[in-house]
Amino acid sequence: MVVLAVGAHPDDLELHCFGTLAKFVKNGHTVYTSTIANGNKGHYQIKPRELAETRLKETSDAAKLIGATYIGLDVADMMVDSHDRDQQKKAVELIRKVKPDLIITHGSGDYMSDHTETAGLIFYAAFASSLPSYPAELPFHDDVVPVYNMENASGIGFVPDEYVDISEEFELKLDAIRCHKSQMEWLSEHDGFNMLDSARIFAEFRGMQCSVKYAEAFALFKKWPRLRSQRLLP
Numbered sequence: 403m404v405v406l407a408v409g410a411h412p413d414d415l416e417l418h419c420f421g422t423l424a425k426f427v428k429n430g431h432t433v434y435t436s437t438i439a440n441g442n443k444g445h446y447q448i449k450p451r452e453l454a455e456t457r458l459k460e461t462s463d464a465a466k467l468i469g470a471t472y473i474g475l476d477v478a479d480m481m482v483d484s485h486d487r488d489q490q491k492k493a494v495e496l497i498r499k500v501k502p503d504l505i506i507t508h509g510s511g512d513y514m515s516d517h518t519e520t521a522g523l524i525f526y527a528a529f530a531s532s533l534p535s536y537p538a539e540l541p542f543h544d545d546v547v548p549v550y551n552m553e554n555a556s557g558i559g560f561v562p563d564e565y566v567d568i569s570e571e572f573e574l575k576l577d578a579i580r581c582h583k584s585q586m587e588w589l590s591e592h593d594g595f596n597m598l599d600s601a602r603i604f605a606e607f608r609g610m611q612c613s614v615k616y617a618e619a620f621a622l623f624k625k626w627p628r629l630r631s632q633r634l635l636p
């Protein structure tokens with residue numbers, strides 16, 4: 403199986419689904435990670451272009467750590483727009499290039515516009531990429547791909563459908579988060595938020611719900627014709 407995970411920013415996937423992605427790789431599947439935005443606005447000292455390069459390197463390193471391949475779409479922070487024709491085309495090209503069997507991304511109830519607009523872009527692109535006449539460089543993908551929404555920031559309003567036991571992958575997930583040195587500084591200074599503590603709290607909480615040590619939680623995007631009769635998550 404080919405799995406594509408699309409976050410708004412470098413670090414979103416690491417926080418909310420990297421244990422599952424690592425497990426997919428361990429089970430022999432091919433995993434691509436992507437971000438729509440480049441993370442260029444989240445720092446007090448580092449200027450936007452330099453910051454974007456730093457953050458793309460950090461998330462690329464994190465992907466390598468779990469055996470995944472990173473592809474960034476390089477949209478500026480706070481500019482992700484599901485109605486932007488160029489961004490729609492970039493998202494379609496991403497899906498046509500990767501040809502995933504499963505996509506993991508944000509849900510529509512997340513905490514900031516880049517996240518919810520990423521959910522909207524994937525909703526658009528996963529369908530458009532299957533249309534032979536959609537004007538893109540690559541040929542169409544012969545599937546309207548199933549989509550899972552990952553945990554949102556802080557978990558407010560998020561109701562999981564499925565859990566993935568990441569007990570064996572949890573330390574690797576923490577190592578992937580540690581690749582995000584610039585973001586750990588920013589979130590600590592700007593929001594008083596510790597990424598490693600948050601990852602542990604979420605994994606223990608979701609693990610408690612499904613009776614394992616550490617877990618990640620997902621909600622299936624329930625729209626025809628994306629639903630399948632078999633479980634797709636590991």
Ligand SMILES: [Zn+2]
Pocket residue numbers: 410411414517
């Ligand atoms: Zn984000």
